[in-house]
Amino acid sequence: MARLLGVEIPNEKRIEASLPYIYGIGPSTTKKILEEAGIDPDIRTGELSDDQLARIAHAVSNSGLLIEGDLRREIQSHLKRLTSINCYRGIRHRRNLPVRGQRTSTNARTRKGKRKTVGVSRSK
Amino acid sequence: MGRSLKKGPYVEQKLLLKIDRQNEAPHKKPIKTWSRRSMITPDFVGHTFLVHNGKDFISVFVTENMVGHKLGEFSPTRKFAGHSGHNPKIKG
Numbered sequence: 001m002a003r004l005l006g007v008e009i010p011n012e013k014r015i016e017a018s019l020p021y022i023y024g025i026g027p028s029t030t031k032k033i034l035e036e037a038g039i040d041p042d043i044r045t046g047e048l049s050d051d052q053l054a055r056i057a058h059a060v061s062n063s064g065l066l067i068e069g070d071l072r073r074e075i076q077s078h079l080k081r082l083t084s085i086n087c088y089r090g091i092r093h094r095r096n097l098p099v100r101g102q103r104t105s106t107n108a109r110t111r112k113g114k115r116k117t118v119g120v121s122r123s124k
Numbered sequence: 125m126g127r128s129l130k131k132g133p134y135v136e137q138k139l140l141l142k143i144d145r146q147n148e149a150p151h152k153k154p155i156k157t158w159s160r161r162s163m164i165t166p167d168f169v170g171h172t173f174l175v176h177n178g179k180d181f182i183s184v185f186v187t188e189n190m191v192g193h194k195l196g197e198f199s200p201t202r203k204f205a206g207h208s209g210h211n212p213k214i215k216g
Binding site: 084086089091 | 189193
């Protein structure tokens with residue numbers, strides 16, 4: 001377990017595979033970062049020297065990417081803006097329903113969560 | 125797909141005219157409009173619009189945060205009245 005950029009702890013995989021463990025860094029940004037740092041993507045993370053790790057960290061912070069907490073906070077602030085101005089998208093976020101016009105008659109389980117059946121209360 | 129940047133934002137010409145007239149008027153009155161498709165530009169800030177939703181006119185007070193959205197986004201066209209037989213007051 002190597003430590004990179006504060007709290008991040010990618011494991012004993014190839015560096016190309018372990019960098020995406022960082023929130024905000026995916027496969028394609030990984031490629032760019034490794035190229036920038038001049039590091040072979042096939043090296044195991046554990047076998048990287050401190051100098052190489054420092055170079056990766058440097059490349060990430062120089063790229064101007066938002067990662068981890070900063071990125072999460074940024075996304076939250078966008079959500080907050082949408083809900084505070086009371087626009088359609090904000091309302092959908094508030095009610096935990098799909099935001100981009102998907103159907104809700106069926107599906108939409110990712111947003112709506114587990115199915116909750118509503119029983120019919122019969123009249124006497 | 126988004127609108128081409130080349131064209132710039134779309135705003136109904138009549139609406140712009142109405143805003144100009146409101147700016148000169150001594151009192152700001154709400155602007156009634158059916159133009160849900162108009163983008164909110166910085167000139168809209170501080171005005172109140174009555175945006176048609178197909179049935180009623182919903183009052184929308186435009187703030188700075190709303191710039192870049194369209195008027196229709198603030199005037200919902202659907203009303204969810206709940207499911208049948210689902211009355212939270214009567215339990216069981």
